[in-house]
Amino acid sequence: NAGVTQTPKFQVLKTGQSMTLQCAQDMNHEYMSWYRQDPGMGLRLIHYSVGAGITDQGEVPNGYNVSRSTTEDFPLRLLSAAPSQTSVYFCASSRTGFLYNSPLHFGNGTRLTVT
Amino acid sequence: SQQGEEDPQALSIQEGENATMNCSYKTSINNLQWYRQNSGRGLVHLILIRSNEREKHSGRLRVTLDTSKKSSSLLITASRAADTASYFCATDAPGGSEKLVFGKGTKLTVNP
Numbered sequence: 001n002a003g004v005t006q007t008p009k010f011q012v013l014k015t016g017q018s019m020t021l022q023c024a025q026d027m028n029h030e031y032m033s034w035y036r037q038d039p040g041m042g043l044r045l046i047h048y049s050v051g052a053g054i055t056d057q058g059e060v061p062n063g064y065n066v067s068r069s070t071t072e073d074f075p076l077r078l079l080s081a082a083p084s085q086t087s088v089y090f091c092a093s094s095r096t097g098f099l100y101n102s103p104l105h106f107g108n109g110t111r112l113t114v115t
Numbered sequence: 116s117q118q119g120e121e122d123p124q125a126l127s128i129q130e131g132e133n134a135t136m137n138c139s140y141k142t143s144i145n146n147l148q149w150y151r152q153n154s155g156r157g158l159v160h161l162i163l164i165r166s167n168e169r170e171k172h173s174g175r176l177r178v179t180l181d182t183s184k185k186s187s188s189l190l191i192t193a194s195r196a197a198d199t200a201s202y203f204c205a206t207d208a209p210g211g212s213e214k215l216v217f218g219k220g221t222k223l224t225v226n227p
Binding site: 004031033035040041042043044045048050056058059090092097098099101103104105106107108109 | 219
């Protein structure tokens with residue numbers, strides 16, 4: 001049982017480049033989300049989805065797009081990378097969107113550097 | 116916007132000692148969760164406590180919740196070197212149970 005799989009593990013981009021961070025889960029979870037983790041800032045929510053075809057913004061959505069065409073996949077797109085997007089990105093999923101009832105399962109992260 | 120704030124930011128203890136971490140939050144919540152993060156890895160869920168619960172146990176972990184003080188504590192008893200990690204509290208965000216908001220974490224070091 002793989003759980004939540006994120007690819008790639010590491011990525012270096014130049015300013016202005018675009019890329020997609022992949023996230024897949026094999027637990028048939030309805031809820032998926034993306035966080036970024038910066039030193040001294042904890043984790044901040046970027047976007048989330050409560051089911052296929054439904055996405056919504058979190059705390060820091062600017063510069064990122066998401067889509068949820070299947071239950072399993074929730075890719076995060078950086079449209080035009082900026083140095084401020086240098087961070088560690090975590091994808092997490094949960095059985096339902098009622099997070100008071102079901103905890104998050106995290107992937108191991110993608111470490112992104114934008115030069 | 117940060118909902119939960121952990122205290123202390125860093126804690127260093129000897130193996131066998133107990134470790135206590137605190138979390139304070141600002142608005143009413145449905146639940147509070149604690150997660151652990153080993154260096155370079157994703158977060159792992161430890162325990163969830165609902166707003167109508169006061170205390171929960173899981174193995175060597177004990178979590179308390181005081182909604183009147185808007186605070187929670189995580190106690191790890193008889194700590195081991197393998198408990199070295201960062202610990203985060205998370206609460207549902209104001210206005211929605213679909214958003215989990217994390218604090219900045221407590222970095223725990225357990226010395227052998």
